[in-house]
Amino acid sequence: MALLEIKGLRASSGGREILKGIDFTLEEGRTAVIFGPNGSGKSTFLGSIVGLPKYDITKGNILFKGKDITGMSTYERTQLGIGLAFQYPPSIKGVRLRTLLDTMNPDKEAIDHTSEILDMSPYLDRDVNVGFSGGERKKSEILQLMVQMPDLLLLDEPESGVDIENISLIADALKIILEKDKPIKKRRRSAIIITHTGFILDYIRADKAYVMMDGRILGCGSPSEIFEEIRARGYKECQKCLEEAKKENHAA
Amino acid sequence: MQPKVDKDRLLDVGYDPGIASCGRFLVLDHSILEASHGIKGLEVLPLADAMDNYPHVRDNLVFRLIEKDKNEFTKTASNLPPVGYYIKVEPGVKIDMPFQAGFLLESAGATQVIHNIIELGENSEAHIINGCTTSQETHKGRHIGITETYLGRDAALGYTMIHNWARDVDVYPIGAILVGENARYISNYAAMTSVKKTVSYPVARVMAGGSARFYSIIYSRRDSYFDTGAKVMLEGDASSGEIISRVVSDGGAAISRQMISGSSPGSLGHMECSGLLLGNKGVIHSIPELKGGHQDIDLSHEASVGRISKEDLSYLMTRGLTDDEARSLIIRGFLDIKIKGIPYTIQQIIDEVVDRSVSGSM
Known part of the structure; x- marks a missing residue:
């Protein structure tokens, strides 16, 4: 059984349709990567899976662990095991990072240990993301996921704005969560990684890559081959594919 | 026989015999149940006794920072025998342990009138926590609390007031503080429970090099009305003032008045009022005022009212x-x-x- 199965998903925000019919499947223990230009709907896709209220799902279904979660609240989805690392997390004045982590998981030792892995101990007594640099925000997001330990990680541009040294730290932490040291069949946690630059793939091996444009998934394949293709020819080639797909749809 | 007091309600406002303190003072309605102190250089007396024993208190401290006929509440207080504390800290004596005071209103419908005097000698330090509350079964009444505070040169006072009144109680704390040269005054005020009406606007006069800082946390519930704030008058060179308030309206009304005025060179003043509305029923009204009278002063304010x-x-x-x-x-x-x-x-x-x-x- 697939961990995540999405059928014909359409979603809008502020009355504008962003996702225009997405079918997607992810098996347990697998990591998928989604490439796509700005505005193609990648963040909306992750936000719809975790149930952010700003996105309205207008059609289709999301099945997680065999349950239809399409109508569930964000809280219910997180309780089932979905976690999201935001591309642009908000700053929450007055709420200390340690207080948030304690509320999520009262195991203080685990919090201290994970903070050390990400070199985030000095930030625990600061307000969540207030005055954090881009890299610190990303590390704070991954720290929160490590404390949350969801079965499905949704990672929205985890490496953007992060220097090489810290990308390596983030990748190490993700490898721990995703049990990358185990044989693939024994891994329980899965991830969908959105990346614009592809840098994260130098550190974390993904099993499958997808290209998203204009709210649709155009195709999938080997992460390294697709990334090379995009790097060599850009998304323009994919745009042609999209237009061809549209024509086929009209013809059908 | 000592009357029975609602210890749980007193605990809720920080009057906790389990906490190490340098002294305690407890008033039930108008009865002083305790006036104790255990540190050399600290004196605590019922104000009436202090006025009898010390002409200096009677002549120089009582109704000297606050005028007797300032309003109907001060007039009421001036016509009654004083009930409250006189706290004196001798020059050079620094006390880390807090002094705990509790003011409990028990008789339903009664008006409790309190008058406190605090006098800190030069280079002394103290921390006072006042907890004000009603007994569990008392929902109606009035509390008038007058506090005149005198800080000598280089003295430091932390003054914390926690209110836990009831839905049909109206409350009028009237405070005035004279902050001596290079002295430091910090006020913390927390009012988190229902109250019919609270009106409070303490005024601090700050001499050269001194500072007065007011921090308040107000949670205004349905049918509650708060009109609170503080005024800092920067009277000496290089004096400073800060007023920070956080106001939550959960259906109640809250007016937050803040004023800093100064006309002495090198003075600094800053105020912040942040309001958070949890619903559509309540209202938060922030009134910041700055008044500067010299080119070499720096006064600023920030204010916001919003939702989650x-x-x-x-x-x-x-x-x-x-x-x-x-x-x-x-x-x-x-x-x-x-x-x-x-x-x-x-x-x-x-x-x-x-x-x-x-x-x-x-």
Whole structure:
């Protein structure tokens, strides 16, 4: 059984349709990567899976662990095991990072240990993301996921704005969560990684890559081959594919 | 026989015999049940006794910072025998342990009138925590509390007041503080429970090099009305003032008045009022005022009134928090003023009062 199965998903925000019919499947223990230009709907896709209220799902279904979660609240989805690392997390004045982590998981030792892995101990007594640099925000997001330990990680541009040294730290932490040291069949946690630059793939091996444009998934394949293709020819080639797909749809 | 007091209600406002303190003072309605102190250089007396024993108190301290005919409440107080404390700290004596005072209103419908005098000698230091509350069964009444505070040169006072009144009680704390040269005054005020009406506008006059800082946390529930704030008058060169308030309206009204005025060179003043509206029924009215009379002063203010950000709520809910848990965390964070210069025990008491109120509201 697939961990995540999405059928014909359409979603809008502020009355504008962003996702225009997405079918997607992810098996347990697998990591998928989604490439796509700005505005193609990648963040909306992750936000719809975790149930952010700003996105309205207008059609289709999301099945997680065999349950239809399409109508569930964000809280219910997180309780089932979905976690999201935001591309642009908000700053929450007055709420200390340690207080948030304690509320999520009262195991203080685990919090201290994970903070050390990400070199985030000095930030625990600061307000969540207030005055954090881009890299610190990303590390704070991954720290929160490590404390949350969801079965499905949704990672929205985890490496953007992060220097090489810290990308390596983030990748190490993700490898721990995703049990990358185990044989693939024994891994329980899965991830969908959105990346614009592809840098994260130098550190974390993904099993499958997808290209998203204009709210649709155009195709999938080997992460390294697709990334090379995009790097060599850009998304323009994919745009042609999209237009061809549209024509086929009209013809059908 | 000692009357029975509602110890639980007193604990809720920080009057806790389990906490190490340098002395205690407890009033039930108009009866002084305790006036104790255990440190050399600290004197605590019922004000009436102090006025009998010390002409200096009677002649120089009582109704000297606040005029007897300032308003109907001061007139009422001036016509009654004084009930309250006189606290004196000798010059050079520095006391880290807090002094605890409790004011309990028990007789339903009664008016409790309190008059306190605090006098800190040169280069002395003290921390006073006043807890004011009603007994469990008392919902109606009035509290008038006059406090005149005198800080000698280089003295430091942390003055914390926690209110836990009832839905049909009206409250009029009237405070005035004279902050001597290079002296430091810090006021913390927390009012988290229902009250019919609270009106409070303490005024601090600050001499050269001195500072007065006011921090307040107000949680205005349905049918509650708060008109609170502070005024700092920077009278000496290089004096400074700060007024920070956090106001939550959960259906109640809250007016926040803040004023800093100064005309002495090198003076600094800053104020912040942040308001958070939890629904459509309440109102927050922020009134900041600055008055500068010299080119070499720096006065500023920040004010905001808003609601809980939906984005912040969604974010916390992706971390596995329920809607109520996320709101509670945000409100608690909003009310978390980081106060410098008060003992850890007092900060803990304030934190507990806020935690209890916020978690109890969700």
